[in-house]
Amino acid sequence: MIRCEHLTKRFGRTTAVDDLTFDVHPGRVTGFLGPNGAGKSTTIRAVLGLDTPDAGRALVGGVAYRDLQQPLRHIGALLDAGAVHRGHTARAHLSALAAAAHIRRDRIDQVLALVGLTDVATRRTGTLSLGMKQRLGIATALLGDPPLLILDEPVNGLDPEGIRWIRTLMRTLAAEGRTVLVSSHLMSEMALTADHLLVIGRGRLLADVAMADFVPPGTSLEDAYLDLTATAVDYRTQPSQGTRP
Numbered sequence: 001m002i003r004c005e006h007l008t009k010r011f012g013r014t015t016a017v018d019d020l021t022f023d024v025h026p027g028r029v030t031g032f033l034g035p036n037g038a039g040k041s042t043t044i045r046a047v048l049g050l051d052t053p054d055a056g057r058a059l060v061g062g063v064a065y066r067d068l069q070q071p072l073r074h075i076g077a078l079l080d081a082g083a084v085h086r087g088h089t090a091r092a093h094l095s096a097l098a099a100a101a102h103i104r105r106d107r108i109d110q111v112l113a114l115v116g117l118t119d120v121a122t123r124r125t126g127t128l129s130l131g132m133k134q135r136l137g138i139a140t141a142l143l144g145d146p147p148l149l150i151l152d153e154p155v156n157g158l159d160p161e162g163i164r165w166i167r168t169l170m171r172t173l174a175a176e177g178r179t180v181l182v183s184s185h186l187m188s189e190m191a192l193t194a195d196h197l198l199v200i201g202r203g204r205l206l207a208d209v210a211m212a213d214f215v216p217p218g219t220s221l222e223d224a225y226l227d228l229t230a231t232a233v234d235y236r237t238q239p240s241q242g243t244r245p
Ligand SMILES: Nc1ncnc2c1ncn2[C@@H]1O[C@H](COP(=O)(O)OP(=O)(O)OP(=O)(O)O)[C@@H](O)[C@H]1O
Pocket: 011, 014, 015, 016, 034, 035, 036, 037, 038, 039, 040, 041, 042, 043
């Protein structure tokens, strides 16, 4: 389980995450939603020990991330798929991480096959397409076979086959009893993937609800989400008037 208790993070005068308390339970896909700037990435970074909270705490399986002995075996994360050494091959990237975490080398071939990258494993990551890098990021998250997974915009750059594949993968991982937290702005995709939703706005929790309870029959997730977050954004776009003067 992933737990945030009164998590608060400020950047100067901006309160990015404001007294946020929630649990992410195993055995289901939990969608993490919120408008741009709502605090999703900051929350995820706090869970992963990349940002230090100003108040409250984030726990991974009951302990703070920094206290995990072998983090990759406890929690896998896809944050920025582009954050890999461009000169390393996909296999070398995974090998370095596996060696550091004392993960068996045969796991590298397993995760490469799982994400469909076996045939490009010897290519330098700088030559991989956005979707291939995304798949490599997912392979990295799965390397330690962790019970907890956080995927930030996992369908970014994936083609239709890839989108269906990641959807099925997330549902399979949850069915295996893992905890899966996924952030996305793609409501149609989230509606197909998530069992449960956490919605935040301006750093605060707006909803912690089962998908079935959030979206009444005959309505859409997009409608329910936009209704809920309408007053929780710091910006407004104008209806399009066209571009001609
Ligand atoms: N390192 C930082 N320094 C200053 N402000 C930051 C920093 N990181 C985030 N913020 C601010 O904190 C708030 C929350 O940002 P965050 O990236 O967590 O939102 P988000 O929900 O992930 O947004 P998006 O959907 O656009 O990715 C924003 O106002 C953002 O500008």
